[in-house]
Amino acid sequence: MPLARSRLGLLLLGALLTFLLYLLLPAAQHEPRSAGTRPDKGQRGRRAANTTARTGMAAGEPPVFYREVSAGPDVLFLHGQAFTSRTWEALGTLVLLAREGYRAVAIDLPGRTMMVATAQGRVAFLDHVLQELGMRRPVLVSPSMSGRFALPFLLVQGDQLAGFVPIAPVGTKDYAAERYRQVQTPTLILYGDRDTSLGPQALQSLRHLPRHHVAVVPDAGHACYLDKPEDFHQALLGFLNQLK
Known part of the structure; x- marks a missing residue:
């Protein structure tokens, strides 16, 4: 018992x-698997320099961050004022480039803080992001508002970029033509043909870059990548293929 x-x-x-x-x-x-990592429906968010970074990958694939073989240079996407890094995720740009073998990353830019209140601070911010992400000479894609970050970085540290893709960025008139002529970074100037303000205005300044090409997206406005994503992707991939 x-x-x-x-x-x-x-x-x-x-x-x-x-x-x-x-x-x-x-x-x-x-x-969470580790601090600062946030899985999200087949995409991954990652913290770098106190900002969110996203990279595209198909379900079941290893993270693009750790791929040893790439088709070409890394690609870093900034964003416009009304958008975030999620824009490039929703548009399918990150997954498309990842499937083509590129390591593509989109980041969220910080708001108005003392750290990025000056051009020097914004250059330092992007420099830190590149170091945190382990990106060596990436292609920098910069639409609209993000020109405040990308342009000073291009003019000061353009030798750290394999290429530059400005999409009707702001701030181009802040620099003299001679400053642009000193930059040797291959550049694809993109804008929509219905963007009658910032697109042509940016072109007036950016055309002084010695190694530039221009691609005008038909029937597209200021955010031409949203209006005609297929045309945008085709132009971007064509430029990236030339840099291999």
């Missing part, structure tokens, strides 16, 4: 432990 009671007690204890493990297991599965 005592032996039977002992066995019954052990069975009840085992059942209790199994129930507790069942309750705790889902919570453990939902814990």
Whole structure:
């Protein structure tokens, strides 16, 4: 009789432990894998220089961050004032480039802080981002507002870029033509033909870059990549292929 009671007690204890493990297991599965990593529907968010960075990859693929073989240079996407890094994710740009073998990353730019209040601060910010992401001489894609970050970086540290893709960026008139003529970074100037303000205005300044090409996206406005994504992707991939 005592032996039977002992066995019954052990069975009840085992059942209790199994129930507790069942309750705790889902919570453990939902814990983040590491600090600063955020899985998101087949994409991954990652913190770099206190900002979110996204990279495209198909489900089941290893992270593009750790691919050893790339089709060409890395590609870093900035964004316009009304947009975020998620824009390039939703547009399919990051996944498209990843499938073509490129390591493509989009970041969220910081808001108005003392750190980026000056051109020097914005250059330092991008320099830190490149170091954190381990990007060596990437192609920098800069639409609209992000020109405040990309242009001073291009003019000061253009030798750290394999290419530059300005999409009707702001701030181009802040620099003299002679400053642009000193930059040897291959550049694809992109804008929509219905962007009658910033597009042509930026072109007036950026055409002084010695190694530039111009691609005008038909029937597209200021955010030409949203209006005609296929045309935008075709122009971008054509430029990247030339840099291999």
